[in-house]
Amino acid sequence: MKKLPKLTIKKEVQKQKLVTVIGTNYIEQIVPGLLEKSFDIYQKKDFSKKNFQVSVHENTYSTSAIVLAVLGIEAYRNRIYYLEKKKVSKSVSSDISTIFTNKDNNFPKQDFEAILTEVFVIRDVIVHNHIYELEVVSDDNWDMISHKQKLLEGYGDDRKYKNFVNSRVRKTINLGLGVQPGKIGFEDLFEVLIIFDLFIGIANKLLQSNYVPFRFMKKLNGQWEDSLSKYLAYFYNQIPNKKYKFSLKKHLLVVKGKFEKFLPDCCDYFLNSCCTKCKEFGFHQPNNITKCDTCGFEIRLLP
Numbered sequence: 001m002k003k004l005p006k007l008t009i010k011k012e013v014q015k016q017k018l019v020t021v022i023g024t025n026y027i028e029q030i031v032p033g034l035l036e037k038s039f040d041i042y043q044k045k046d047f048s049k050k051n052f053q054v055s056v057h058e059n060t061y062s063t064s065a066i067v068l069a070v071l072g073i074e075a076y077r078n079r080i081y082y083l084e085k086k087k088v089s090k091s092v093s094s095d096i097s098t099i100f101t102n103k104d105n106n107f108p109k110q111d112f113e114a115i116l117t118e119v120f121v122i123r124d125v126i127v128h129n130h131i132y133e134l135e136v137v138s139d140d141n142w143d144m145i146s147h148k149q150k151l152l153e154g155y156g157d158d159r160k161y162k163n164f165v166n167s168r169v170r171k172t173i174n175l176g177l178g179v180q181p182g183k184i185g186f187e188d189l190f191e192v193l194i195i196f197d198l199f200i201g202i203a204n205k206l207l208q209s210n211y212v213p214f215r216f217m218k219k220l221n222g223q224w225e226d227s228l229s230k231y232l233a234y235f236y237n238q239i240p241n242k243k244y245k246f247s248l249k250k251h252l253l254v255v256k257g258k259f260e261k262f263l264p265d266c267c268d269y270f271l272n273s274c275c276t277k278c279k280e281f282g283f284h285q286p287n288n289i290t291k292c293d294t295c296g297f298e299i300r301l302l303p
């Protein structure tokens, strides 16, 4: 009998190389939900009243979202440095600004390092739970008349806190982010996300496209929105606190002046999505609406 040839099945082994960068998922999956929850409470506030701190709920949603967003920036730094075969340093702000400057000599390294450092200062204040002693004076209605506060010794004595915080108003100097933990709310989170959006934009222009793979997707009023900038514009146009909007704009215009040219022309980022008539932010809105809520100027595509 003829012997049949023995069949051998060659097993193919699949090998995949993975880099573990988990921190970037929080912004895509959790932070937008926290922003919505914090905005829900924030927008119902009576802005004519003085309050020492924001409500516990607004504070909890906002501070956790800030921590997760900043974690994302750090995770991207790690990914970029891995791909560039470089060793990370202790300072995320310095590493990111250095790599951007390596790609473009004209990049304002110190200015970018300064604003990123402020974002890390607010993260530290939350994560290390800065402790203050407070004295709040209220009237019969429990409306605040005045307050005194003291940051306890041992907190805020590092170099970046000292260099980037105005200790009289307890805000960071370039972005005006609050550093009193009980006062951190929607307004601070919103600005941190604009800086995050700027970071993504600059990375997309100066680095290879796979270095910072940020994919945004969130349902807003029943429709999917895939642009973080348009998503932020939706909130920007509804901010009820005029005083905050005024100071936010002041800070953002300075940041825009320095970094707009390092944003890609092709896509929408919050800082370059401005009204062509009056320069107000929040021009490109969800559902393909291109409209300025301040001066009313609108661009409609032909059907």
Ligand SMILES: [Zn+2]
Pocket (backbone or CB within 6 Å): 275, 276, 277, 278, 279, 280, 292, 293, 294, 295, 296, 297
């Ligand atoms: Zn306008």
